[in-house]
Amino acid sequence: MSRISPLIDRLIDALQVLPGIGIKSATRMAFHLLQRNREGAGTLAGVIVDAVRNVGQCRVCRNLSETESCSICSNVKRDAALLCVVESPSDVVAIESAAGYDGKYFVLHGRLSPIDGVGPADLGLDRLREHVVQTEMREVILATNPTVEGEATAHYISEALAGTGVSVTRIAHGVPVGGELEYIDGRTITHALRGRTSIE
Amino acid sequence: MSRISPLIDRLIDALQVLPGIGIKSATRMAFHLLQRNREGAGTLAGVIVDAVRNVGQCRVCRNLSETESCSICSNVKRDAALLCVVESPSDVVAIESAAGYDGKYFVLHGRLSPIDGVGPADLGLDRLREHVVQTEMREVILATNPTVEGEATAHYISEALAGTGVSVTRIAHGVPVGGELEYIDGRTITHALRGRTSIE
Numbered sequence: 001m002s003r004i005s006p007l008i009d010r011l012i013d014a015l016q017v018l019p020g021i022g023i024k025s026a027t028r029m030a031f032h033l034l035q036r037n038r039e040g041a042g043t044l045a046g047v048i049v050d051a052v053r054n055v056g057q058c059r060v061c062r063n064l065s066e067t068e069s070c071s072i073c074s075n076v077k078r079d080a081a082l083l084c085v086v087e088s089p090s091d092v093v094a095i096e097s098a099a100g101y102d103g104k105y106f107v108l109h110g111r112l113s114p115i116d117g118v119g120p121a122d123l124g125l126d127r128l129r130e131h132v133v134q135t136e137m138r139e140v141i142l143a144t145n146p147t148v149e150g151e152a153t154a155h156y157i158s159e160a161l162a163g164t165g166v167s168v169t170r171i172a173h174g175v176p177v178g179g180e181l182e183y184i185d186g187r188t189i190t191h192a193l194r195g196r197t198s199i200e
Numbered sequence: 201m202s203r204i205s206p207l208i209d210r211l212i213d214a215l216q217v218l219p220g221i222g223i224k225s226a227t228r229m230a231f232h233l234l235q236r237n238r239e240g241a242g243t244l245a246g247v248i249v250d251a252v253r254n255v256g257q258c259r260v261c262r263n264l265s266e267t268e269s270c271s272i273c274s275n276v277k278r279d280a281a282l283l284c285v286v287e288s289p290s291d292v293v294a295i296e297s298a299a300g301y302d303g304k305y306f307v308l309h310g311r312l313s314p315i316d317g318v319g320p321a322d323l324g325l326d327r328l329r330e331h332v333v334q335t336e337m338r339e340v341i342l343a344t345n346p347t348v349e350g351e352a353t354a355h356y357i358s359e360a361l362a363g364t365g366v367s368v369t370r371i372a373h374g375v376p377v378g379g380e381l382e383y384i385d386g387r388t389i390t391h392a393l394r395g396r397t398s399i400e
Contacts, residue, residue, distance in 0.1 A: 017240030040217030
């Protein structure tokens, strides 16, 4: 890829911090911003600076938030005795957009991964246990991803919460709605069979 | 899509000024920047501000440049008597990355489109003619896109340059290298047949 001017090259390089954006897309984005939307580009720069400076973690649930306590944690209409543990803030977005859940969250920001040096302390598990005990939690739903590491994390948390009296559950694994059996992997089918429910 | 916090929502909205980025990708980008690359995000914001403020058009060729005369126009090693007229700065990047062209460029920033109110003045055609006359140009290659509007623009420019003594040429249209005849549209094949060259 030939390079045009030092400043445009720097813009193209900088745009590649965005996930999934390589040099071709970054070039297209740079030209688009400079040719068609300088005002939007200026706004974007301002909001990035603002967000990087002000977005931290919610003191309670560790979700990303610019206030000390995030909007979900400070919402008194939500069930404070029900907690859903997820790996990342985008999992919170996914569950919120699905509707049907009105409890609180706890964001791990990762999963147990000894090979990457991620241990229980990095996931805030002490704080999680403390939070569960203090708020007299009724149920903790473990919604880590159904990967090897996600399962191990769920298992570890369920053991860490033993003795607190809270009911610990795991989200169901099975055939996705709209999925077709013939295209679904064996492990998922095993889970779906094992987790079968009786039809009322 | 459920919304998390006003500032993160604003970041997600702002990221959607980027071409091809919808709410899902923007959400992913926002979380990525805030969780994993705050430093890169800060750099990106700085470079955007810098580029929006300083990148203008080259006085000579109208390509995007932060200097009065762009690096191609001020490169004395390039053939100043050969000019390639393109629709956009990204066309310059494409031709430069292909290698084999060592003349100068003229960027129209669009194509003639009466329906959108884009006329000859918007494309800088007066300046193009003046430039051709002043620099005693030998050849002008019209490399507008092979669309109806691109063809019309090429035709208009060739007429506008009549009487200046410059040789006006059009890039070849035909079967792309590596393309297969059976998948190529009829108009391209017509062009390829009409533009056939003898094998030496």
